[in-house]
Amino acid sequence: MNPDEYCRQKAVPGGSSLYYSLLFLTPERRRAITALYAYCREMEGVIDECSDAQLARTKLAWWRLETGKLFEGKQSHPVANALRPFMEKFQIRAELLNEIIDGTEMDLAQTRYLDFTGLARYCNQVAGATGLVAAEILGCRNPRTLEYARDLGTAVQLTKIIRDVGADARRNRIYLPMDELKRFEVPAADILQLKYSDNFSKLMAFQARRAGALYDTAMRSLPQEDRHAQRAGLIMAAIHRATLAEIEREGFRVLTHRISLTPLRKFWLAWKTWVSN
Numbered sequence: 014m015n016p017d018e019y020c021r022q023k024a025v026p027g028g029s030s031l032y033y034s035l036l037f038l039t040p041e042r043r044r045a046i047t048a049l050y051a052y053c054r055e056m057e058g059v060i061d062e063c064s065d066a067q068l069a070r071t072k073l074a075w076w077r078l079e080t081g082k083l084f085e086g087k088q089s090h091p092v093a094n095a096l097r098p099f100m101e102k103f104q105i106r107a108e109l110l111n112e113i114i115d116g117t118e119m120d121l122a123q124t125r126y127l128d129f130t131g132l133a134r135y136c137n138q139v140a141g142a143t144g145l146v147a148a149e150i151l152g153c154r155n156p157r158t159l160e161y162a163r164d165l166g167t168a169v170q171l172t173k174i175i176r177d178v179g180a181d182a183r184r185n186r187i188y189l190p191m192d193e194l195k196r197f198e199v200p201a202a203d204i205l206q207l208k209y210s211d212n213f214s215k216l217m218a219f220q221a222r223r224a225g226a227l228y229d230t231a232m233r234s235l236p237q238e239d240r241h242a243q244r245a246g247l248i249m250a251a252i253h254r255a256t257l258a259e260i261e262r263e264g265f266r267v268l269t270h271r272i273s274l275t276p277l278r279k280f281w282l283a284w285k286t287w288v289s290n
């Protein structure tokens with residue numbers, strides 16, 4: 014299996030939101046974005062697959078070394094080999110790749126966030142940094158596009174947090190800010206025990222409004238001159254925002270269900286967004 018195929022299998026399963034976001038890209042940019050997201054999946058895999066925190070830290074330390082070697086052309090991992098041809102062409106920066114690792118390390122240090130300030134920092138590192146690298150790969154002439162990219166990455170991450178509350182609770186993780194659970198009178202134990210309540214619905218509606226506002230902020234930040242180039246990101250935004258709306262329509266039943274869009278609807282959103290921008 015060559016590095017590109019490894020990355021495709023790692024990051025772009027058929028039917029995923031990323032799969033539809035990349036459908037209409039040129040082969041070169043598709044390969045670069047796929048390698049980037051495979052890099053992110055490798056980091057996530059360290060957390061998901063390692064029950065021993067020290068082992069996970071050792072693996073992330075290895076990835077920091079591998080990332081450094083990537084910029085020297087001395088990399089060995091298939092994902093790093095897939096990224097290597099695009100480092101200079103798309104100006105992929107070491108600090109952003111390391112920021113993704115920093116965000117992953119936060120998952121080792123904590124399973125709760127006291128307030129949104131801490132959660133926003135986590136989202137910025139694991140998703141905002143990814144958005145910045147992706148924006149450069151897609152084409153970025155105006156610096157304001159980078160503001161859009163970081164905000165969009167954070168909005169998508171918040172949507173995933175809302176969607177995955179139940180799945181995260183089964184792993185003893187609660188990403189919803191603790192001070193907001195207290196404000197809406199939702200005990201953390203209720204989330205861990207997958208208990209629904211009117212207060213839980215109100216809490217989730219608050220989270221959805223925040224994510225929606227961040228999508229709006231991102232869209233306002235995107236300069237018209239870069240809109241065409243950033244269409245793959247706009248597809249990602251359209252699919253995740255539609256998922257957020259579907260979660261709201263289903264009454265935030267996210268503790269016991271994983272709510273998602275059908276492949277046909279994702280394709281329709283991708284095509285509609287591509288042709289209209």
